[in-house]
Amino acid sequence: MPDTARIAVIGTGWWSTTAHIPALQANPNADLVALADIRADAVEKAARHFGVERTYTDVHEMLARERLDGVVIAVWHAAHYEAARPCLEQGLHAVLEKPMTLFATHARHLTELSHARGCQLIIGYPWNYNPQVLRVKEVIGSGRLGKIRYINNMFASSVISLFRGDDSVHDDLYQYQVTGPGDVYSDPVRSGGGQGHLQATHSIGLMLHMTGLRPVSVLALMDNLDTRVDVVDAMIVQMDNGALANVGSSGTLHAGGPEQEMVVQIYCDQGWINADIIKRSCTIYYADGSVEELPPMTDEESYLSSAPADNLVDVIVGGAPNQSPPEVGWHTVELLDAAYRSAADEGRRVQVSSLY
The missing domain is CATH 3.30.360.10 (Dihydrodipicolinate Reductase; domain 2)
Known part of the structure; x- marks a missing residue:
């Protein structure tokens, strides 16, 4: 297991910039290596505020270029499935914001995919x-x-x-x-x-x-x-x-x-x-x-707003259990x-x- 979790954040809207990015930057075992958002202005604004050097407007390009251990996904609800699927296919541990997806078929697929790839999919439920x-x-x-x-x-x-x-x-x-x-x-x-x-x-x-x-x-x-x-x-x-x-x-x-x-x-x-x-x-x-x-x-x-991101880091560097597993999100x-x-x-x- 790595000493430091190399993590990218996908989606630089309100909740990422309020909870997930600050949590990762405050965690001594996390290295926030990149930000991604289809909106160039949004991702650049977040990158300037948090001092993150590498930004992307295409998730697939980021996955191809960066060496990652995990991702935090906090995009529009309707985009959750398409943003999460390639990350899990690559075997990355992930936090996926709630609602997990909009449709049961998509939630079931992501759950099955995470198990098949041996990665932890953490659903963003702080409570x-x-x-x-x-x-x-x-x-x-x-x-x-x-x-x-x-x-x-x-x-x-x-x-x-x-x-x-x-x-x-x-x-x-x-x-x-x-x-x-x-x-x-x-x-x-x-x-x-x-x-x-x-x-x-x-x-x-x-x-x-x-x-x-x-x-x-x-x-x-x-x-x-x-x-x-x-x-x-x-x-x-x-x-x-x-x-x-x-x-x-x-x-x-x-x-x-x-x-x-x-x-x-x-x-x-x-x-x-x-x-x-x-x-x-x-x-x-x-x-x-x-x-x-x-x-x-x-x-x-x-209400531990930092808990999902911290759980992700602990999963990567310490093999900690997933405390908000995909089955809860799926059901x-x-x-x-x-x-x-x-x-x-x-x-x-x-x-x-x-x-x-």
């Missing part, structure tokens, strides 16, 4: 590294709570302005160092959907990560309000163990109030879990009457792919098996 989430995953995996019967999963956020193509509302919150998201999240061609692909993907990925379940059917309704993408989503999901889940998400919180609300409640035969992800509060109730209050966390411990895409098809057909139940 999956949260200590409380990892404890919930451990308890559920132990079987102590018995079979999961019902899940309530809600995520609300203040992103409607982004769906309207205006990122200026969030200037004070995010203090864009290089660039903001601009109007990308308002455009279904580049982003696919809205709240589902931008926000609900977080809470769904979290739910599947904690429980180890997989969706088998979905019924959904969505409301675009005054935008071209979904803003309010309601989904009923049946899981592979027979459990039912209520998954709801709204992008209509006001930017001046709480930025996010996320609650995941998991009801089992031998107890239940109440996790308030944003308030960093989690309680596990056992059938014998005992209660486990999980230790409080700081904001930084709760999240299955749920969302089915949900969008259901909503487009007035809430008809869609079997996940029909996506293939």
